[in-house]
Amino acid sequence: MFDYLRGMAIFSVVAEAGSFSAAGKRLGLATSGVSQHVSNLEKRLGTTLFYRSTRALSLTADGKSLLEASQRMLSAAEDGVNRIVDSGPSIVGELTITMPTFMNNTEYEHAIWDFARENPGVSLTVMYSEHLVDLVKEGVDLALRLGELSSSNLRSRRIGTFSRTLVGAPRYLEQVGPVLEVDDLARCEFLSFQGLQAKLVLTRRDEEIFFMPSGSRIRVDSFFAIRSALLAGLGIHRGPSFLYADDIAEGRLQEVLPDWKLPNMGIFAVWPDIGGHKAITRMLVEHIVDKHKSIQAERRIAL
Numbered sequence: 001m002f003d004y005l006r007g008m009a010i011f012s013v014v015a016e017a018g019s020f021s022a023a024g025k026r027l028g029l030a031t032s033g034v035s036q037h038v039s040n041l042e043k044r045l046g047t048t049l050f051y052r053s054t055r056a057l058s059l060t061a062d063g064k065s066l067l068e069a070s071q072r073m074l075s076a077a078e079d080g081v082n083r084i085v086d087s088g089p090s091i092v093g094e095l096t097i098t099m100p101t102f103m104n105n106t107e108y109e110h111a112i113w114d115f116a117r118e119n120p121g122v123s124l125t126v127m128y129s130e131h132l133v134d135l136v137k138e139g140v141d142l143a144l145r146l147g148e149l150s151s152s153n154l155r156s157r158r159i160g161t162f163s164r165t166l167v168g169a170p171r172y173l174e175q176v177g178p179v180l181e182v183d184d185l186a187r188c189e190f191l192s193f194q195g196l197q198a199k200l201v202l203t204r205r206d207e208e209i210f211f212m213p214s215g216s217r218i219r220v221d222s223f224f225a226i227r228s229a230l231l232a233g234l235g236i237h238r239g240p241s242f243l244y245a246d247d248i249a250e251g252r253l254q255e256v257l258p259d260w261k262l263p264n265m266g267i268f269a270v271w272p273d274i275g276g277h278k279a280i281t282r283m284l285v286e287h288i289v290d291k292h293k294s295i296q297a298e299r300r301i302a303l
Helices: 002-017 020-027 031-045 061-087 107-118 170-176 182-187 223-231 241-249 278-302
Strands: 050-052 057-059 093-099 122-128 142-146 155-162 164-168 200-204 207-211 236-240 265-271
Touching: 002 020, 002 031, 002 057, 002 061, 020 031, 057 061, 093 107, 093 278, 107 122, 107 155, 107 278, 142 278, 155 278, 164 170, 164 241, 182 207, 223 236, 223 241, 236 241, 265 278
Parallel strands: 093 122, 093 142
Antiparallel strands: 050 057, 142 265, 155 265, 164 236, 200 207
16 A cells, blocks of 8 residues: 555655656656656556657546545645644745745745744745746746746745835946836836736826837846946846846936836745645744834834
């Protein structure tokens, strides 16, 4: 029976990850080993669980039926582990986290280090990337993401918000002439961040205006690269205010159309509702939220 249970657990991860190699990454096993476990399970059951092709795996009818049973089995096991973890004196486990590069040295990163310091039994792998990672296939337990979330089977929770500012270098703004009204933006070159919507929504008191840049000559996939291009005088861009606060204060950049505001955007914790680390992930998310609330309260008191 133990071989059946182990095979069902591995089979379930393969079905969720979509490939033997992706499942191997999550499980810390070689691809060949994962494939062999599934093949052995199929031999014991006398049926085929996956349709195999060079491009993808898909479940057979028997595979779909076994997946439901396997998920119930794993869910019951995880619930038992979670109860012990939640009630125990210390937390033990591993988490893999991904977040945008520019969230380095922010309160959210500090909250993660604070969690690691308070829980020495938890090992963390933190990956910094502006690209969206497939959490299930890459075996990632938690992602911090910005902006509007697309519909998915992932769990999510808003953990904060951030304001945005439209900025440019003084020498660039001198070059294009005064930008005093929204229509003046048509003369500006917009720096583009790949994957983000180009359209701007600008508000001033009861007014709301939509502006669509005509196109971007410079396109990058890193906010640090955007900042570098801004400082080089190549155009204007709207981005997280905290990234540009020091540059604005020291005169390297200046706010464009300061009377007009861009809507705030959300910061979200996103995680798959599978895997053996759900309890620790949930505790880390709660820790980040609590730290954010504490910081916000301190700021209100300071005002």
